[in-house]
Amino acid sequence: MDARESGHDGEDGGARPAHLADLAVGALAAEAELTPKPGLVDRRGAGSHADMELDTLLASAAALRPTFAGLARAAEGQRPSQALREALARIGRDGEAAMFAATGGVNTHRGAIFALGLIVAAAAIEGRGAKAADICATAGAIAGFRDGAAPDAALNGAVACRTYGVTGARGEAAAGFPHALAALGALRASRARGATETAASLNGLMAAMAGLDDTCLLHRGGRRALRVARLGARAVIAAGGAATDDGMAALRALDRRLLALNASPGGAADMLAAALLLDALDGREV
Ligand SMILES: CC(C)(COP(=O)(O)OP(=O)(O)OC[C@H]1O[C@@H](n2cnc3c(N)ncnc32)[C@H](O[C@H]2O[C@H](COP(=O)(O)OP(=O)(O)OP(=O)(O)O)[C@@H](O)[C@H]2O)[C@@H]1O)[C@@H](O)C(=O)NCCC(=O)NCCS
Numbered sequence: 001m002d003a004r005e006s007g008h009d010g011e012d013g014g015a016r017p018a019h020l021a022d023l024a025v026g027a028l029a030a031e032a033e034l035t036p037k038p039g040l041v042d043r044r045g046a047g048s049h050a051d052m053e054l055d056t057l058l059a060s061a062a063a064l065r066p067t068f069a070g071l072a073r074a075a076e077g078q079r080p081s082q083a084l085r086e087a088l089a090r091i092g093r094d095g096e097a098a099m100f101a102a103t104g105g106v107n108t109h110r111g112a113i114f115a116l117g118l119i120v121a122a123a124a125i126e127g128r129g130a131k132a133a134d135i136c137a138t139a140g141a142i143a144g145f146r147d148g149a150a151p152d153a154a155l156n157g158a159v160a161c162r163t164y165g166v167t168g169a170r171g172e173a174a175a176g177f178p179h180a181l182a183a184l185g186a187l188r189a190s191r192a193r194g195a196t197e198t199a200a201s202l203n204g205l206m207a208a209m210a211g212l213d214d215t216c217l218l219h220r221g222g223r224r225a226l227r228v229a230r231l232g233a234r235a236v237i238a239a240g241g242a243a244t245d246d247g248m249a250a251l252r253a254l255d256r257r258l259l260a261l262n263a264s265p266g267g268a269a270d271m272l273a274a275a276l277l278l279d280a281l282d283g284r285e286v
């Protein structure tokens with residue numbers, strides 16, 4: 001489903017959380033369906049993952065609709081604050097439980113719940129017609145408050161952050177999602193040049209991958225996997241991008257290299273989904 005096609009037109013003010021949730025779920029589904037993505041789950045299969053397929057991602061996305069609606073409801077009429085940060089974190093953690101229930105225990109979208117959840121909350125605060133950059137700045141301001149109830153258990157991302165000296169998903173959020181905005185810029189520039197939606201979205205993914213400190217890559221393949229992914233994405237862009245034969249050849253070569261390393265750019269996939277959501281919010285929302 002295209003994120004831009006999944007919203008309801010003409011809803012009243014009380015239905016906006018449902019509308020925002022539809023846009024978020026649509027963005028996750030559009031990212032999952034996009035094919036071919038290097039190392040990631042797509043229509044061709046599981047990529048570097050042993051535990052998930054396209055259907056797993058789609059079931060996970062659908063199960064998160066109430067979470068995104070709840071995040072939007074909690075944020076409406078609020079401003080970024082410690083209390084809001086903690087209220088959103090509670091709803092986000094319930095969303096993680098819903099994701100694990102829908103996937104039989106597989107981590108499909110923990111990073112996406114965090115990123116798209118903050119963006120949905122910020123969009124609810126900013127109101128209709130807000131620009132992507134303003135939504136991201138507000139999302140960053142929320143993320144700047146500490147999650148006081150965060151469990152002590154160190155997740156893969158936190159371990160990778162400590163080991164490799166990067167800031168990961170939390171740093172990206174606190175900085176106002178610069179890589180989601182970079183993906184959005186590439187998506188729109190590609191469209192303006194006449195690229196298909198598939199090529200434009202792949203170019204968005206490459207823009208995110210080219211610069212992101214993706215802890216999924218670091219956790220699975222160390223610095224080498226991160227370097228291969230970043231340089232490979234830059235090579236796709238330098239070859240002309242996904243709308244060109246040379247760019248697609250470079251993208252398929254990158255896919256082979258990531259599969260050989262059993263590495264997957266899950267964080268960049270989330271930034272593409274965030275960009276698709278921002279695209280649906282900024283300029284098209286009624
Ligand atoms: C703040 C949290 C996101 C926790 O973060 P932390 O870094 O401590 O832990 P992880 O959950 O391990 O990693 C974060 C996930 O974020 C994505 N990501 C990675 N790098 C970046 C980046 N630089 N910028 C943005 N996002 C990034 C990535 O998510 C995707 O990959 C996951 C699938 O990967 P996979 O390797 O298959 O799965 P794993 O289980 O990690 O490994 P295996 O055991 O299978 O080998 C999938 O989640 C994708 O979405 C990282 O994984 C957050 O959890 C948190 O605190 N939540 C509380 C709720 C909350 O605060 N919500 C706020 C309001 S919504």
Ligand SMILES: Nc1ncnc2[nH]cnc12
Binds near residue numbers: 031032108109112266
């Ligand atoms: N397409 C995808 N493949 C693997 N992990 C992901 N996390 C979010 N989207 C993903």
